[in-house]
Amino acid sequence: MLTLYHHPFSPASRFIRLVLAEYGAKVELVAERPWERRRGFLMLNAAGTVPVLQEYEGPPICGAYAIMEYLDETRGYAVGDRRLMPDHPEARAETRRLVDWALNKLDGEVVGPFVRERIYKQEMPASMGGGSPDSASLRAARANIGHHLRYFGYLAAARNWLAGEKLTFADLAVAAELSCADYLGEVTWATEENMKAWYARVKSRPSFRPLLSEKMLGMPPAPSYADLDF
Amino acid sequence: MLTLYHHPFSPASRFIRLVLAEYGAKVELVAERPWERRRGFLMLNAAGTVPVLQEYEGPPICGAYAIMEYLDETRGYAVGDRRLMPDHPEARAETRRLVDWALNKLDGEVVGPFVRERIYKQEMPASMGGGSPDSASLRAARANIGHHLRYFGYLAAARNWLAGEKLTFADLAVAAELSCADYLGEVTWATEENMKAWYARVKSRPSFRPLLSEKMLGMPPAPSYADLDF
Structure with a gap:
């Protein structure tokens, strides 16, 4: 259990x-x-x-x-x-590099600020730091997202999945991060065809379904959030 | 090689x-x-x-x-x-939790700001962001360090090493982070006896020696930095 x-x-x-x-x-x-x-x-x-x-x-x-x-x-x-972790130490290192990038770099520079400013601060009472989003943080996150999408898009074009031939933890970590930004309509898919095609594949996996039905009170998802043909 | x-x-x-x-x-x-x-x-x-x-x-x-x-x-x-990683999955998880704390939380809230403001910015040309330290960042890092030292001190008092009975990656990650703050004289050892005793043990390992002889041009280390009986 x-x-x-x-x-x-x-x-x-x-x-x-x-x-x-x-x-x-x-x-x-x-x-x-x-x-x-x-x-x-x-x-x-x-x-x-x-x-x-x-x-x-x-x-x-x-x-x-x-x-x-x-x-x-x-x-x-x-x-x-x-299995989501490859067998070979070098392939494992590549998977971990990308998980680290997703959970720390992509989260720190892009998704963390979006979630904090636009979701958490709406749920928090003012005494705990809740309130209106900080527009400087949102601006910085919007300026940063393109660099990340381009880099992951480059990997998605060169490989079957982000870390290599098979689906790994790396794909799920990046997709989990992007799903939060996507809920808020903050992902600029139009200019990133390779990333969009990769995300459509991850998003249509049965494991993703529960995330797509998740809704925040008072803030509906962006129109294409749960759409598998966005 | x-x-x-x-x-x-x-x-x-x-x-x-x-x-x-x-x-x-x-x-x-x-x-x-x-x-x-x-x-x-x-x-x-x-x-x-x-x-x-x-x-x-x-x-x-x-x-x-x-x-x-x-x-x-x-x-x-x-x-x-x-070996620096324990065998049992639960003990491995405890080691990784503390490595993650050191490299992300302790670094993000304390050591990263110290190093960036007081070391990197001295080495960087102004065109790349170099210059005087930001005093608000240093103030925040100084306000945060005590919480981290108290928590690790609590572990050091309860266990032989931070993650358990044996030396693990966790001890080295925390010690590596603290060594940078210690070079700058920013670690408040006086109030943290348990942490100080733990650090003295890590610091006297032969693996630590090369770090203790490292010096930054124009910024000598704090007097007790290389002292094994600080």
């Missing part, structure tokens, strides 16, 4: 939900608002961040990086050809 | 130098100034960040996370009891 503490619009949480679905692992989701710094949650993860995974009453596995490796170590062999 | 592209005061590069030394791997160091965005370096790592490891003419391994896992996968078994 797995429990995942997550936020529906935390890109790293979405990444782990995709991984769990691809590995066919059943999970109970517990929605957490990390900014509330709930005592019970801080006892699980002193960093106060989502995602956190717990297996039965076992120790909490904190953060997307540790969770991804844990799921691969405990379940990767069982899924055979659908 | 291993080549490491690094910066002497990049905490993530220092972490990998410690790992290489602990694993007894010989390496040729190539100093890189990431802000110059040298074309040959961007061809190795499109993210433009250090560290990058290359084995012979093999593909570049980019980023401390991918490098650490790569070194463990290719050399971990050979070092036997000195």
Whole structure:
């Protein structure tokens, strides 16, 4: 029995939900608002961040990086050809480079600011930092997104999937990040054909379906968000 | 033959130098100034960040996370009891949680700002963002460091090493980060006895010696930086 503490619009949480679905692992989701710094949650993860995974009453596995490796170590062999981590150390390094890029660089420069300014701050009370989005942060994120899309588009054109011939953790991490920006209509697909074709393939996987039906109260998704032929 | 592209005061590069030394791997160091965005370096790592490891003419391994896992996968078994990654998936997850904390949270909230404002900006020409440190960034980093030291100090008091009974990647990642702040005299050891005792143990390992002799032109280290009885 797995429990995942997550936020529906935390890109790293979405990444782990995709991984769990691809590995066919059943999970109970517990929605957490990390900014509330709930005592019970801080006892699980002193960093106060989502995602956190717990297996039965076992120790909490904190953060997307540790969770991804844990799921691969405990379940990767069982899924055979659908394993999301390649076998060869060099191919593994390439997968991890791109996961790191997605969860830290793409998140730090683009998706994190979008989610914080346009989603989290709408949910937070003013006393916890809620309020109107900071327009300088949004401007910077909008200026940065093109560089990331072009680089991933270059990989998508050169390879079958982002890290190589097979679907890996890298595709799910990048897609999870972009899905949050896409909900907000912030992804400039029109100028990035290769990325768009790659995203359409990831988006039509059964593992993606639960994310596409997720809705934030008072902020409907961009029109093409759940459309598989966007 | 291993080549490491690094910066002497990049905490993530220092972490990998410690790992290489602990694993007894010989390496040729190539100093890189990431802000110059040298074309040959961007061809190795499109993210433009250090560290990058290359084995012979093999593909570049980019980023401390991918490098650490790569070194463990290719050399971990050979070092036997000195392996820096535990065997059990739960203990591995705990190690990775703390490495992630060091390289992302501690770096993002504390050490990254110190290094950028007080070291990198002194080396950069004004046209690339060099100049005087931003005092608001330094103030924030100084306000944050205590929280991190207290949390790691709590772990150091409860366990033999940060992630458990044995030295792991977690100790080296946290120590590498703190060593950069310590060079600048920014670590408030006096109030953190447990952390200080832990750091003294890591600092006296032979793998640490090369870091302690590293000096930045025009900015000598804080007096206790290389002192093993600080």
